[in-house]
Amino acid sequence: MARFQAVEAFHRLADETVLLPMSFERIEGGRAVISNFVGDFLTVTDEELRRIVELDVAPGDGLYERAYEKLLISGRSQISRLQLIAARYRTRMAFANAGTGLHLFVVTLRCEHSCPYCQVSRRSADKNLFDMDEVTAQKALDMAFSSPSPQIKIEFQGGEPLLNFELIKKIVFWGEERSAELGKPVTFVITTNLALLNDEVLQFSKEHQILISTSLDGPKDLHNKNRPRPGGNSYELAVAGIDRIREFLGPDKVGALMTTTQSSLDRAKDIIDEYVDRDLGGIFLRPLSPYGFAIKTKQFARYKTDEWFEFYKTGLNYIFEINKAGKHFPEFYATNILRRMFSDRPTGYVDLRSPAGIGLGALVYNYDGRVFASDEGRMLAEMGDRTFDLGDVFTSSYEDIILSDKLVDLVANSLTQCAPQCRTCAFEPHCGADPVYHHATQGDEVGIKPLSEFCRRQKNMMALLLDILDNSPDEAAILRSWI
Ligand code: SF4
Numbered sequence: 321m322a323r324f325q326a327v328e329a330f331h332r333l334a335d336e337t338v339l340l341p342m343s344f345e346r347i348e349g350g351r352a353v354i355s356n357f358v359g360d361f362l363t364v365t366d367e368e369l370r371r372i373v374e375l376d377v378a379p380g381d382g383l384y385e386r387a388y389e390k391l392l393i394s395g396r397s398q399i400s401r402l403q404l405i406a407a408r409y410r411t412r413m414a415f416a417n418a419g420t421g422l423h424l425f426v427v428t429l430r431c432e433h434s435c436p437y438c439q440v441s442r443r444s445a446d447k448n449l450f451d452m453d454e455v456t457a458q459k460a461l462d463m464a465f466s467s468p469s470p471q472i473k474i475e476f477q478g479g480e481p482l483l484n485f486e487l488i489k490k491i492v493f494w495g496e497e498r499s500a501e502l503g504k505p506v507t508f509v510i511t512t513n514l515a516l517l518n519d520e521v522l523q524f525s526k527e528h529q530i531l532i533s534t535s536l537d538g539p540k541d542l543h544n545k546n547r548p549r550p551g552g553n554s555y556e557l558a559v560a561g562i563d564r565i566r567e568f569l570g571p572d573k574v575g576a577l578m579t580t581t582q583s584s585l586d587r588a589k590d591i592i593d594e595y596v597d598r599d600l601g602g603i604f605l606r607p608l609s610p611y612g613f614a615i616k617t618k619q620f621a622r623y624k625t626d627e628w629f630e631f632y633k634t635g636l637n638y639i640f641e642i643n644k645a646g647k648h649f650p651e652f653y654a655t656n657i658l659r660r661m662f663s664d665r666p667t668g669y670v671d672l673r674s675p676a677g678i679g680l681g682a683l684v685y686n687y688d689g690r691v692f693a694s695d696e697g698r699m700l701a702e703m704g705d706r707t708f709d710l711g712d713v714f715t716s717s718y719e720d721i722i723l724s725d726k727l728v729d730l731v732a733n734s735l736t737q738c739a740p741q742c743r744t745c746a747f748e749p750h751c752g753a754d755p756v757y758h759h760a761t762q763g764d765e766v767g768i769k770p771l772s773e774f775c776r777r778q779k780n781m782m783a784l785l786l787d788i789l790d791n792s793p794d795e796a797a798i799l800r801s802w803i
Contacts, residue, residue: 335395514561
């Protein structure tokens with residue numbers, strides 16, 4: 321007696337094949353990317369795309385199996401496959417339930433640097449009018465600890481926050497007291513140019529496990545050109561500060577970010593070498609944001625997304641060489657997108673979220689007590705545009721701010737799932753929304769995506785990563801090692 325039934329017996333069980341929710345995008349070389357609702361990708365030829373869309377596929381022809389595995393097609397009665405998509409979608413969106421975890425305290429607008437691309441519209445260092453006071457800080461802490469988030473991260477921003485270090489110390493003490501009372505863990509980060517780093521700051525940071533985030537734009541000549549200060553020694557102070565923090569607090573206690581200016585565009589390798597030489601553990605090849613002094617000084621208009629993308633590709637290829645030589649050195653823009661592509665875990669990176677991180681992911685407490693939906697929204701307000709100004713810490717509660725019509729409208733407008741063009745875009749599951757960017761550049765939070773440099777950058781990035789994953793096995797292995 322045969323152990324298994326003949327193959328035809330199983331064909332009776334086969335269902336009518338149906339399409340699952342999906343989108344596609346044509347890419348170079350007569351190919352197309354198809355993605356499902358939760359961002360599984362399949363790259364196909366135009367002819368294969370036609371066959372899938374017309375359901376001209378059958379078990380055993382190879383294409384059927386590829387499309388079935390990626391949850392692009394299903395049997396009509398296979399409800400479990402829809403349930404699987406729904407469960408994965410719920411997991412990916414879990415961040416929307418979590419409450420605001422990141423709270424940015426702008427303890428001063430003063431700064432002793434005068435960077436032309438500055439996003440903050442800094443004030444010169446001698447104007448005490450622009451410091452946060454203790455009452456405002458206490459009220460901001462009330463609001464931060466009212467968030468239902470199970471843990472709170474407080475990040476001190478400026479200007480240069482170390483110009484108001486006395487207030488930082490008090491906020492850390494008060495924050496730790498409230499954390500103990502409420503049983504809600506709190507962590508602290510100081511974002512500083514390191515020019516004012518001293519023994520007291522280091523000792524205090526050690527005692528309170530404070531992380532330090534700084535800016536390093538590349539080698540000495542480039543950094544000092546991008547980041548002028550009296551004495552012209554921003555680079556010397558920054559690298560000396562990084563070395564001291566690594567030695568005194570530990571190598572994992574300091575992180576650095578670079579900003580790409582026009583002067584950076586042909587210096588990708590030099591910039592990366594600087595990060596490798598300082599053992600900074602990776603680099604984020606970050607484009608310039610269209611806010612604050614970057615617009616006033618016309619820095620933002622000085623290069624286009626395509627120019628940045630050429631810079632990015634040069635940098636990424638060089639980073640592959642470094643990794644092939646045996647050094648684990650990730651590029652963080654790619655890493656953040658890849659994490660979205662390869663995992664259903666809710667992203668902690670607010671720029672790749674839909675709905676956007678405005679208010680839900682982060683709140684910003686300005687020196688004067690005004691509350692903003694994002695740091696970029698605060699920068700726009702310094703330029704006179706109060707679109708992302710949500711209220712103040714004196715007259716509003718956390719609930720008032722989060723449930724305000726203004727924030728609800730802004731969040732609703734940030735949903736790529738239903739935005740024109742995004743709704744049918746194959747890259748939507750991993751893209752994220754940037755309503756502040758589109759408001760700043762197009763005067764509308766939703767924006768016209770075909771005209772959006774943000775959209776162009778995101779599409780270029782995701783198409784590049786998919787091309788590498790499909791066609792360059794060695795580089796694909798390196799990308800996978802970063803996540
Ligand atoms: S912004 Fe562009 S790339 Fe992103 S989802 Fe919308 S259309 Fe797609």
